[in-house]
Amino acid sequence: MPKLIVRSALWNGVAVALIVSLVACSNAPEDAPAAQATVAPVVTATLALQATAAPQATSTSAPEPTAVPAPLPTVPILPAVVAATPTTVPTNPEAERLSAIGLELLTDLTADYSPRESGTDGELAAAEFIGRYLEDMGYVVEFQPVEVEYIPWSEEFVSLIGDGRPDLRAVPMAMSGLGDVTAPLVSVGKAFEEDIPDEGLDGVIALIERGQITFEEKVNRVANAGAVAAIIYNNERGNFRGALQSDGPIPAASLSLEEGEDVLQLLEDETELEARVTIEMSLLNSQNVIAELDGQSTECGVVVMGGHYDSVADTQAAGDNGTGRCLASRDGEELAEAHSEDESLPYALRFIFFGVEEIGLYGSRHYVDNLSEQEHGEIIAMLNFDAMGKGEAAVVGSDDLVDRAINYADGNGITLNRSNEPAGFGSDHASFLNADIPALFFFGDDFSIINSPDDVLEEVEPSIMGANMVVGLGMLEEFECKPQG
Numbered sequence: 001m002p003k004l005i006v007r008s009a010l011w012n013g014v015a016v017a018l019i020v021s022l023v024a025c026s027n028a029p030e031d032a033p034a035a036q037a038t039v040a041p042v043v044t045a046t047l048a049l050q051a052t053a054a055p056q057a058t059s060t061s062a063p064e065p066t067a068v069p070a071p072l073p074t075v076p077i078l079p080a081v082v083a084a085t086p087t088t089v090p091t092n093p094e095a096e097r098l099s100a101i102g103l104e105l106l107t108d109l110t111a112d113y114s115p116r117e118s119g120t121d122g123e124l125a126a127a128e129f130i131g132r133y134l135e136d137m138g139y140v141v142e143f144q145p146v147e148v149e150y151i152p153w154s155e156e157f158v159s160l161i162g163d164g165r166p167d168l169r170a171v172p173m174a175m176s177g178l179g180d181v182t183a184p185l186v187s188v189g190k191a192f193e194e195d196i197p198d199e200g201l202d203g204v205i206a207l208i209e210r211g212q213i214t215f216e217e218k219v220n221r222v223a224n225a226g227a228v229a230a231i232i233y234n235n236e237r238g239n240f241r242g243a244l245q246s247d248g249p250i251p252a253a254s255l256s257l258e259e260g261e262d263v264l265q266l267l268e269d270e271t272e273l274e275a276r277v278t279i280e281m282s283l284l285n286s287q288n289v290i291a292e293l294d295g296q297s298t299e300c301g302v303v304v305m306g307g308h309y310d311s312v313a314d315t316q317a318a319g320d321n322g323t324g325r326c327l328a329s330r331d332g333e334e335l336a337e338a339h340s341e342d343e344s345l346p347y348a349l350r351f352i353f354f355g356v357e358e359i360g361l362y363g364s365r366h367y368v369d370n371l372s373e374q375e376h377g378e379i380i381a382m383l384n385f386d387a388m389g390k391g392e393a394a395v396v397g398s399d400d401l402v403d404r405a406i407n408y409a410d411g412n413g414i415t416l417n418r419s420n421e422p423a424g425f426g427s428d429h430a431s432f433l434n435a436d437i438p439a440l441f442f443f444g445d446d447f448s449i450i451n452s453p454d455d456v457l458e459e460v461e462p463s464i465m466g467a468n469m470v471v472g473l474g475m476l477e478e479f480e481c482k483p484q485g
């Protein structure tokens with residue numbers, strides 16, 4: 001699905017540009033405008049956005065129309081957001097400065113773009129680039145391995161045996177059983193008790209119509225009758241992604257109504273029609289990149305700034321190039337020294353670049369799951385940056401953090417929207433919220449761009465980055481010591 005990867009790559013490109021600008025440039029000494037003084041000098045932020053993970057967008061019962069209309073199970077689905085009139089105009093000079101830097105970096109990042117998927121060598125290369133970059137800046141960098149088992153997207157979850165068959169764009173059900181089976185197809189209506197033939201369904205693939213009873217009931221019934229896989233076709237146009245309520249006994253996938261009818265038609269002419277259903281797990285090896293200055297004390301807690309980096313392609317050359325500009329007048333060591341000597345922040349700052357965003361919030365979830373009780377308790381807040389390409393700068397997350405962000409923006413001439421989305425909307429901060437860690441997500445509230453993967457750079461509104469960066473950095477000054485012990 002190259003189109004989708006490109007789409008997601010853009011967003012990540014914005015994120016990485018942000019991260020890099022913040023790490024590299026936020027400390028801007030001599031040449032910084034006056035507003036710089038009000039911004040914590042130790043700054044770095046990372047940005048990224050992750051759309052609501054598709055796996056949650058599922059339904060467990062047949063009758064209700066389900067979630068995801070597009071048959072793209074592994075790709076994050078963003079909610080439709082009305083394209084607002086462009087756009088945030090930063091009236092704050094620091095926001096303007098950061099916007100310009102961010103756009104410049106993004107231009108470089110996307111110049112030579114070739115998308116890389118989660119868990120691939122490309123992702124690893126990006127992680128290594130980010131890691132090296134941060135090390136050059138004087139940060140201590142840890143690569144935290146993240147292993148993810150998932151069902152990779154494939155156009156071939158279900159195929160018909162024989163020449164000249166139509167391609168089917170099946171979608172595996174959430175919690176589907178796993179397997180690779182080839183067997184005759186048998187149509188069993190909606191899979192009510194009376195739909196099961198007397199001779200049972202031994203060794204066949206059941207073709208089932210959606211509706212009236214839950215997917216779970218349908219699949220369990222045909223499995224109990226001996227079926228080796230279940231294919232459920234929609235009862236309205238288009239495909240859907242269904243979910244079983246517990247681990248399915250057999251592979252189960254969905255088809256659109258149109259494709260279901262095609263298969264039924266073929267079955268009428270050809271009762272021996274066979275199909276193949278393949279739903280198998282792949283193991284992905286990814287990593288989170290975690291960076292801190294050496295010797296930071298966590299006695300007053302830790303603020304995490306995060307974003308994801310995966311699917312950002314060949315960032316190395318572009319990033320090196322782009323960031324080089326930021327660093328032209330000062331080298332990384334000097335910066336790091338400046339950071340260490342800075343005493344304006346009582347707590348420790350930790351930057352985390354999460355992997356494997358494309359297929360869910362695995363990187364951030366793994367990070368949170370792996371925290372010890374003490375590490376968990378240390379975290380004052382998590383600020384997440386992502387999807388800042390278009391619309392108006394917006395925040396969503398813990399109430400207290402949203403209030404702080406809006407107040408800071410109001411006090412500094414920055415337009416920042418309080419999003420109506422649920423607190424856990426859309427990105428890696430959700431993993432922290434789920435673990436009762438206060439978290440805030442900075443983004444751009446117009447997602448319409450994801451429907452036009454072309455002209456991506458032209459679509460990017462750098463003011464969003466600038467506004468979000470300034471507010472994020474400003475908030476750092478206001479967090480207080482959270483005594484540990």
Ligand SMILES: *[C@@H]1O[C@H](CO)[C@@H](O)[C@H](O)[C@H]1NC(C)=O
Nearest residue numbers: 108111317318320321322324
């Ligand atoms: C940065 O990239 C531009 C064009 O892509 C190239 O001309 C320039 O030499 C590069 N600069 C460095 C320092 O690599």
Ligand SMILES: *[C@@H]1O[C@H](CO)[C@@H](O)[C@H](O)[C@H]1NC(C)=O
Nearest residue numbers: 144145368369370371372373
């Ligand atoms: C975190 O992961 C490391 C490495 O896998 C493991 O040794 C450690 O026990 C984990 N800690 C927690 C709290 O899960």
Ligand SMILES: *[C@@H]1O[C@H](CO)[C@@H](O)[C@H](O)[C@H]1NC(C)=O
Nearest residue numbers: 084392394417418419420445
């Ligand atoms: C953002 O704020 C502007 C100005 O108040 C408003 O017009 C717009 O509808 C808001 N957008 C969202 C998504 O809330």
